[in-house]
Amino acid sequence: MSLSLAFNTARSSLTATATQINASTRNVGSAGDPTASRKIAVTTTTATGGAYVIQISRASDTALYTRMISATSETARAEAMKGGLDQLENLVGGPTSTTSAAALLGKFTSALSDYRNSPEESSVGTALVTAAKNLTTAVNSAADSINTVRLDADEAISDSVTTINDLLKQFEAQNNAVIRGTYAGADITDALDKRDAILSKLSEEMGVSTVTRPGNDMVIYTDSGATLFETTARAVTFQPKSVYDGQTVGNSVYVDGVAVAGPDATMTLKSGRIAGLAELRDETTVTYQTQLDEMARALVDGFREVDPSGTLPDAQGLFTALNPNDPGISARLKVKAEVDPAQGGSPKLIRDGGINGASYVQNTGGGDSYSTWLDTLSARMSETRSFSPNGGIVTSATLADYSTSSVGWLSGQRQSWTTQVTSQSSLLTYASEALSNATGINLDDEYVYQLQLEKTYQASSKLISVVNSLYDTLLQIR
Amino acid sequence: MSLYGMLRTGVSGMNAQSNKLSTISDNIANSGTTGYKRASTEFSSLLLDSTGNQYNSGAVNTTIRYAVSTQGASNYTTSGTDLMIQGDGFFVVQDSSNQAYLTRAGSFTVDASTGNLVNAAGFTLMGYDISDGPASVILNSTEGMVPVNLATAKFSANPTTEGTFAANLPLGSSPSQAIADQKSSLTTYDNLGNAVTLDLTFSYAPGTDAVVGPPPVAAVPGTWTMNVSDRATGQSLVTQALTFDTSGNLSLADPTIDVPIPGGQTMSLDIGNMTNLNGGYTPINPTANGNAASLVKNVTIDKDGTVSAIDSKGQKIPLYQIPLATVPSPDNLDPRAGNVFLTTTDSGAIQMASANSGGAGYIQSGALENSTVDMATELTEMIVAQRDYTANSKVVQTGSELLDVLMNLKR
Numbered sequence: 001m002s003l004s005l006a007f008n009t010a011r012s013s014l015t016a017t018a019t020q021i022n023a024s025t026r027n028v029g030s031a032g033d034p035t036a037s038r039k040i041a042v043t044t045t046t047a048t049g050g051a052y053v054i055q056i057s058r059a060s061d062t063a064l065y066t067r068m069i070s071a072t073s074e075t076a077r078a079e080a081m082k083g084g085l086d087q088l089e090n091l092v093g094g095p096t097s098t099t100s101a102a103a104l105l106g107k108f109t110s111a112l113s114d115y116r117n118s119p120e121e122s123s124v125g126t127a128l129v130t131a132a133k134n135l136t137t138a139v140n141s142a143a144d145s146i147n148t149v150r151l152d153a154d155e156a157i158s159d160s161v162t163t164i165n166d167l168l169k170q171f172e173a174q175n176n177a178v179i180r181g182t183y184a185g186a187d188i189t190d191a192l193d194k195r196d197a198i199l200s201k202l203s204e205e206m207g208v209s210t211v212t213r214p215g216n217d218m219v220i221y222t223d224s225g226a227t228l229f230e231t232t233a234r235a236v237t238f239q240p241k242s243v244y245d246g247q248t249v250g251n252s253v254y255v256d257g258v259a260v261a262g263p264d265a266t267m268t269l270k271s272g273r274i275a276g277l278a279e280l281r282d283e284t285t286v287t288y289q290t291q292l293d294e295m296a297r298a299l300v301d302g303f304r305e306v307d308p309s310g311t312l313p314d315a316q317g318l319f320t321a322l323n324p325n326d327p328g329i330s331a332r333l334k335v336k337a338e339v340d341p342a343q344g345g346s347p348k349l350i351r352d353g354g355i356n357g358a359s360y361v362q363n364t365g366g367g368d369s370y371s372t373w374l375d376t377l378s379a380r381m382s383e384t385r386s387f388s389p390n391g392g393i394v395t396s397a398t399l400a401d402y403s404t405s406s407v408g409w410l411s412g413q414r415q416s417w418t419t420q421v422t423s424q425s426s427l428l429t430y431a432s433e434a435l436s437n438a439t440g441i442n443l444d445d446e447y448v449y450q451l452q453l454e455k456t457y458q459a460s461s462k463l464i465s466v467v468n469s470l471y472d473t474l475l476q477i478r
Numbered sequence: 479m480s481l482y483g484m485l486r487t488g489v490s491g492m493n494a495q496s497n498k499l500s501t502i503s504d505n506i507a508n509s510g511t512t513g514y515k516r517a518s519t520e521f522s523s524l525l526l527d528s529t530g531n532q533y534n535s536g537a538v539n540t541t542i543r544y545a546v547s548t549q550g551a552s553n554y555t556t557s558g559t560d561l562m563i564q565g566d567g568f569f570v571v572q573d574s575s576n577q578a579y580l581t582r583a584g585s586f587t588v589d590a591s592t593g594n595l596v597n598a599a600g601f602t603l604m605g606y607d608i609s610d611g612p613a614s615v616i617l618n619s620t621e622g623m624v625p626v627n628l629a630t631a632k633f634s635a636n637p638t639t640e641g642t643f644a645a646n647l648p649l650g651s652s653p654s655q656a657i658a659d660q661k662s663s664l665t666t667y668d669n670l671g672n673a674v675t676l677d678l679t680f681s682y683a684p685g686t687d688a689v690v691g692p693p694p695v696a697a698v699p700g701t702w703t704m705n706v707s708d709r710a711t712g713q714s715l716v717t718q719a720l721t722f723d724t725s726g727n728l729s730l731a732d733p734t735i736d737v738p739i740p741g742g743q744t745m746s747l748d749i750g751n752m753t754n755l756n757g758g759y760t761p762i763n764p765t766a767n768g769n770a771a772s773l774v775k776n777v778t779i780d781k782d783g784t785v786s787a788i789d790s791k792g793q794k795i796p797l798y799q800i801p802l803a804t805v806p807s808p809d810n811l812d813p814r815a816g817n818v819f820l821t822t823t824d825s826g827a828i829q830m831a832s833a834n835s836g837g838a839g840y841i842q843s844g845a846l847e848n849s850t851v852d853m854a855t856e857l858t859e860m861i862v863a864q865r866d867y868t869a870n871s872k873v874v875q876t877g878s879e880l881l882d883v884l885m886n887l888k889r
Binding site: 004008046050179183211213214215219221224225227230256257474477 | 509551552553554558645658659660661662663664665673677709758759760761762763764765776778786788793794843844848851852853854857858861
């Protein structure tokens with residue numbers, strides 16, 4: 001059998017080498033695709049000494065891939081938070097802004113002090129009303145900005161949920177292809193690459209963990225354990241809100257019937273864009289809203305009118321708002337029409353009292369230089385107040401300090417998330433680079449490998465020609 | 479007698495060599511035939527009684543041997559229904575008159591008219607039908623075997639009967655701390671192949687914390703309960719209290735729970751690997767067998783001879799089991815046209831064996847067994863046979879010439 005066997009061995013070597021060259025060509029062809037992994041034609045020795053390709057496999061590193069996936073999720077979460085906070089700070093103004101509520105509160109305080117010093121000057125009174133109107137406008141627009149940011153986050157969650165459902169559908173198709181190919185012994189490397197690419201896109205939207213079952217069947221859970229994909233794609237649902245005001249509570253995101261993000265979340269997502277957006281929508285912005293509400297509430301309370309005789313209850317003065325104890329008061333804060341010259345009112349009512357009627361008049365003598373009530377108001381502005389702990393900052397401070405603290409809080413949040421984004425994205429870069437080094441396609445390697453294969457091919461064909469000439473010798477014996 | 483004896487001996491030698499040349503020509507002709515086993519000739523001398531100083535030349539007897547037990551080299555192909563036996567076994571095939579034969583020629587293709595797997599010589603591959611459960615194998619007979627037919631790969635569904643689920647359940651900082659329900663789902667199939675999504679809900683009933691005292695009160699750990707319910711109706715199927723030992727491993731006498739799937743079978747769900755350690759809720763190893771009804775997309779043949787259909791969902795449905803037959807003396811099998819063999823009294827009766835277990839070898843899909851003929855051996859043998867034939871003819875020629883001399887003695 002020896003000569004025929006040598007023929008057979010050389011032939012099998014040619015076939016195997018051709019398959020290896022084919023795999024290498026595919027590598028070179030997809031060198032530009034970052035999701036493609038290196039394909040390897042695995043050869044083995046046959047019982048009679050030949051070589052044959054048992055399968056096409058691919059370079060993979062599960063540990064590095066898992067790291068890359070989790071870094072992607074963390075980065076996406078930090079970016080969602082940072083994006084929202086950037087937007088919010090742009091809208092409401094940062095620590096250096098002259099149009100922020102805090103800056104305008106300072107201007108209003110000095111206008112009040114001016115009026116206290118020259119109560120007889122009606123133009124100073126008008127200036128005070130203008131400063132008060134500017135302040136209420138700034139507070140109102142800050143409240144609007146929060147609602148805008150929350151609505152944007154809500155829409156982004158909705159978009160993200162749509163993306164997730166699309167990706168899960170695609171994942172199902174690739175996963176089926178992988179399972180079918182695995183059982184049929186076909187080349188599944190391309191389907192595996194595509195499936196991995198879909199999974200890494202999915203990990204941007206929400207943190208995931210995976211389990212691989214027999215037949216390369218993959219099951220995806222959220223990082224909190226809710227089932228995203230198991231044989232079939234599970235439904236991810238979310239009802240977006242069309243309007244956000246100070247009292248709106250956003251809806252939760254449900255994965256397979258379990259709330260994973262939002263107010264009802266029981267298995268809360270730890271990372272991914274949706275986790276960031278939900279935190280932005282339901283926590284950070286709501287905290288900032290509480291701070292604004294506390295400031296508005298302090299303004300309404302600080303300028304309340306008192307009945308000198310003590311019979312009538314205290315009433316809202318310069319600053320007024322409906323339902324001052326409900327959330328969202330900052331959006332409803334306004335200057336009373338009775339003191340606004342533009343609406344036919346008189347700023348003198350601030351000095352004298354009586355915005356709410358004659359019973360509340362403090363300046364009963366009617367003197368033009370009366371400033372006692374203004375002194376009281378001014379003292380109320382600079383007194384230390386207690387604020388709700390839900391504001392997440394100081395609970396006992398003057399209004400001015402509280403507003404400065406609020407500005408600092410927002411800017412601090414933004415800073416901290418900016419740092420998070422920087423560190424997470426550099427982690428992601430490292431993880432991606434490490435993965436790419438381990439599983440990616442290196443053109444230099446491929447060229448060298450192809451040269452080797454070329455030599456093997458030449459040697460095998462040489463072997464065939466040698467055996468052939470041996471046969472020729474045998475046949476020439478007679 | 480001696481001169482005539484010499485002529486006859488020469489003729490028998492020529493006959494013997496022509497037999498040898500016949501086997502060589504067969505071998506050379508079939509050097510590319512899949513599963514062909516090389517034939518060889520063995521000679522034995524036939525002596526006549528010699529008395530005293532008288533020698534009676536005898537003759538030569540030819541015996542044809544078939545090297546059936548020699549394994550041919552593998553030749554890898556791209557067809558999944560090309561089969562090769564690595565080992566001593568034989569495929570059982572039958573011809574159109576339902577006569578069973580053994581063969582090692584495994585170049586099977588699906589016959590369009592019948593759907594049977596038929597090899598190049600037209601023999602149909604036989605196997606056991608295992609689509610409805612394991613086959614009953616009669617060890618010394620081909621009874622119960624049916625043609626392996628891929629056209630009947632049914633549009634079928636299998637209900638779920640077995641499954642596993644394991645997860646780590648979170649641990650609170652103290653027994654009294656409330657923990658939200660943890661929930662995962664698992665896809666199973668009912669008798670008609672409908673997907674039934676089961677919700678697995680793990681709920682925690684808080685215990686009480688230890689009190690330092692006095693009087694000291696020991697902590698009462700909280701308890702986890704697992705509830706399996708049908709997603710579609712919300713109906714609870716089974717509830718199981720889970721207890722964990724001090725290492726956080728599940729301590730249940732019987733860690734499998736029976737889940738009656740609505741419209742389907744009772745699934746025995748193994749939850750033995752559940753843990754309760756200080757970590758988040760992490761499901762691991764969720765599996766359930768069974769499959770939805772779908773079309774057959776592909777057919778694979780495993781090492782152990784299981785012919786399975788792969789449906790469009792990637793599920794593997796076993797259809798046939800291809801057994802391997804062995805005989806005590808394969809070289810004594812009776813070869814027939816088409817690289818098939820019949821058992822003889824010399825070869826012994828067949829023994830049926832499963833592939834990849836026992837001594838019958840395994841089945842390799844996508845490969846064929848080359849003929850065991852080596853061209854160089856055959857050519858050298860041919861040269862030798864030709865010389866021997868010529869020498870024998872010289873003997874006859876010499877005998878004839880001597881007879882001529884004898885005839886010329888009398889004029």
